[in-house]
Amino acid sequence: MKRAYNFNAGPAALPLEVLQQAQEQFVEYEGAGMSIMEMSHRSGLFEQVNNEAQALMRELLSIPDNYRVLFLQGGASQQFAMIPMNLIQEGRPAAYVHTGNWAGKAIKEAKLIGETVIAASTESDDFKRMPSLSEIDVPEQASYLHLTSNETIGGTQFAAFPDTGNVPLVADMSSDILSRPIDVSKFGLIYAGAQKNLGPSGVTVVIIRDDLVERSPKSIPAIFRYETHAKNNSLYNTPPSFSVYMVGLVLKWIKSKGGVAQIDQYNRDKTKLIYDAIDQSGGFYRGVAQPDSRSAMNITFRIHSEELEKLFVKESEQQGFSGLKGHRDVGGLRASTYNAVPLESCKALVEFMADFQKRHG
Numbered sequence: 009m010k011r012a013y014n015f016n017a018g019p020a021a022l023p024l025e026v027l028q029q030a031q032e033q034f035v036e037y038e039g040a041g042m043s044i045m046e047m048s049h050r051s052g053l054f055e056q057v058n059n060e061a062q063a064l065m066r067e068l069l070s071i072p073d074n075y076r077v078l079f080l081q082g083g084a085s086q087q088f089a090m091i092p093m094n095l096i097q098e099g100r101p102a103a104y105v106h107t108g109n110w111a112g113k114a115i116k117e118a119k120l121i122g123e124t125v126i127a128a129s130t131e132s133d134d135f136k137r138m139p140s141l142s143e144i145d146v147p148e149q150a151s152y153l154h155l156t157s158n159e160t161i162g163g164t165q166f167a168a169f170p171d172t173g174n175v176p177l178v179a180d181m182s183s184d185i186l187s188r189p190i191d192v193s194k195f196g197l198i199y200a201g202a203q204k205n206l207g208p209s210g211v212t213v214v215i216i217r218d219d220l221v222e223r224s225p226k227s228i229p230a231i232f233r234y235e236t237h238a239k240n241n242s243l244y245n246t247p248p249s250f251s252v253y254m255v256g257l258v259l260k261w262i263k264s265k266g267g268v269a270q271i272d273q274y275n276r277d278k279t280k281l282i283y284d285a286i287d288q289s290g291g292f293y294r295g296v297a298q299p300d301s302r303s304a305m306n307i308t309f310r311i312h313s314e315e316l317e318k319l320f321v322k323e324s325e326q327q328g329f330s331g332l333k334g335h336r337d338v339g340g341l342r343a344s345t346y347n348a349v350p351l352e353s354c355k356a357l358v359e360f361m362a363d364f365q366k367r368h369g
């Protein structure tokens with residue numbers, strides 16, 4: 009089999025080594041006489057898988073002791089609802105930074121639960137940039153400040169995070185978690201759907217500070233309370249056991265590559281190739297995001313005609329590429345270069361871009 013040059017936005021490329029290891033262990037896990045999917049989530053073997061994945065998250069992100077790592081279901085979209093349900097306090101609005109499609113969805117859900125305020129918005133710039141830290145107005149009384157560290161559709165990414173003092177900073181890191189070092193102690197809560205940088209879909213990682221776990225009001229259903237999952241080591245109900253196992257393998261793979269700092273450097277080398285190709289194309293390709301807000305994970309770009317964009321996608325697919333069509337809400341082109349996308353795929357893309365321009369420029 010020839011592996012595709014996989015630039016999908018999510019679910020996305022997984023490391024081949026991880027897939028091969030899962031294949032080896034697929035039918036029988038560790039001499040158990042059954043696969044991971046067939047064993048009890050209360051078994052010692054699964055408990056080990058669960059604990060090991062948590063421990064690796066802690067190690068790779070240097071998560072302080074006063075934080076819990078939870079593996080939940082419902083995707084990042086469920087977190088859009090759970091965060092306001094658990095964290096909005098009486099008389100204290102939830103503050104949101106509006107930076108595009110995903111931030112917008114989080115805001116829409118929060119509005120159903122309680123009072124929200126917009127701490128900053130880049131809507132007037134068509135979400136082509138992230139706000140500067142000084143543009144973000146954090147109300148002192150806010151229950152929390154929510155931001156989206158990387159906008160998967162727009163292709164913008166925060167280069168640094170605001171200091172929010174006593175207001176807990178909450179971040180949707182679905183599309184850039186573990187792609188670069190972060191200082192977890194700056195955040196009250198971090199969440200991410202697994203299906204981009206962490207593993208297959210089905211599991212969502214939540215990193216939450218102890219004092220915020222305790223905020224969960226008793227009035228909301230047990231399944232939606234962080235406290236329930238924290239108390240039960242993410243085993244309150246049946247977890248997505250195979251996805252958690254896969255996340256563990258991906259985390260081991262990241263560790264084997266030297267950890268997050270090394271992955272960050274690798275990602276920068278990959279994205280530089282593609283952004284350079286865009287910038288040096290004499291205007292044939294145009295980057296969507298403003299240069300200082302460019303994402304290292306989702307590279308969004310355009311060609312002057314939609315016809316040519318369609319042809320670009322079609323020809324790329326014929327040549328073994330996958331996932332280069334932009335999100336249906338915004339059109340254009342997008343290359344998602346998550347951790348597991350090899351440098352070789354990016355080199356192949358840059359060659360294809362040059363060749364396409366030669367033929368159609």
Ligand code: PMP
Pocket residue numbers: 018082083084085086110156158159160161180181182183201202
């Ligand atoms: N936030 C961001 C930044 C995303 O990219 C996505 C998915 N593409 C989501 C939230 C929604 O995630 P899910 O599909 O896991 O609910």
